[in-house]
């Protein structure tokens with residue numbers, strides 16, 4: 001059968017009772033020759049005829065060629081996005097956790113100077129609003145995930161993912177295309193992971209965004225990390241550590257050479273602490289070079305290198321090149337293998353102050369980790385100055401309630417006469433029960449006593465014991481104090497995962 005295909009790219013969306021459902025089945029309501037008709041395209045015949053046969057819609061059917069069909073289809077998508085946008089905006093206006101000065105028209109004004117071209121396009125507005133809302137809510141990351149039937153946007157706030165909104169998958173696909181455009185990524189490539197960066201201007205502030213796209217079974221998954229400018233880095237004394245520890249840390253950072261390590265799981269604030277430290281010691285007389293993955297804070301005062309494994313620029317090769325650049329202070333994003341461990345120790349022994357991170361739960365465990373990586377104990381003794389193990393703990397919102405559960409008392413061996421609290425959730429805290437985070441840390445300094453012990457067979461438990469004898473306040477003790485002072489909950493302390 002030869003079909004008569006119509007070419008017409010000026011067709012418009014017709015909104016009626018059935019149009020949404022029809023659209024999902026590739027049957028598009030439109031007006032043709034002054035009649036309401038259903039437009040189909042032969043690529044989707046199996047879906048659309050299956051649908052039409054079930055519903056017996058009394059409309060004339062026309063067949064569009066591919067170009068005309070795609071054009072009309074995109075108009076439907078835009079139409080729906082507009083509706084979704086209005087819905088999102090209404091929700092935003094109704095929700096009390098957004099402070100009063102925020103209103104949508106204001107946002108659209110600010111939003112329009114953010115990015116390039118066609119500021120009226122709803123997708124652009126929508127993507128801008130994602131960033132805007134993320135900043136408003138103090139989110140560090142924006143996650144876009146495709147599920148089987150829907151797509152979802154989540155924000156990471158205070159270290160925890162929180163649902164922001166759900167969208168139609170087709171619309172989200174347009175959103176992802178838009179994100180690719182602004183990050184200079186290949187729009188047509190949907191089968192391989194892509195990484196990019198973009199910069200947006202929001203309310204007079206420039207934001208750097210790192211974009212990572214990964215193909216998954218149900219579609220592409222996008223994670224956008226909002227990077228901070230180093231001017232916005234919190235000062236060391238404001239990170240939340242106790243005054244004595246801050247003081248000790250500052251003194252350690254004044255050493256001319258040696259190694260200082262920061263440990264803790266991903267998202268425990270290690271790079272923030274390292275950058276606060278670097279900021280503290282920046283001076284014209286010092287050559288500071290970092291190699292990071294990613295460069296999380298951009299600074300004008302230090303030379304920062306981004307790891308790029310595609311061109312062979314790894315922590316190890318980067319460090320080797322840095323050493324030829326006559327540095328005073330080096331920050332290596334992470335020690336992840338024997339080679340980078342040995343090279344770092346070497347750098348620390350030859351007149352450089354080196355900062356890095358290591359994946360261990362507790363501070364004293366860094367010693368055994370380095371030994372496992374093949375570093376000689378006498379080299380650790382003579383180069384390692386200290387290890388800081390840290391965590392970010394969410395603070396209870398004022399909506400907290402008294403926790404009477406016996407299990408909570410048991411978990412941290414808390415005296416029964418002490419009042420402790422649990423999270424509840426209110427509008428102020430986005431219904432999480434928590435507001436803000438505070439950093440806690442244990443600082444393990446290698447004094448003569450520890451160095452002497454390193455000559456014998458090293459055991460993690462004995463190291464911990466010796467560290468406590470030498471005035472290290474262990475993380476679990478600090479967490480327990482936070483619970484009994486009503487600052488955080490047992491559930492949060494457990495989530496932190498010290499025990």
Ligand SMILES: [Zn+2]
Pocket residue numbers: 397398399400424425426427428429430431433434
């Ligand atoms: Zn609350």
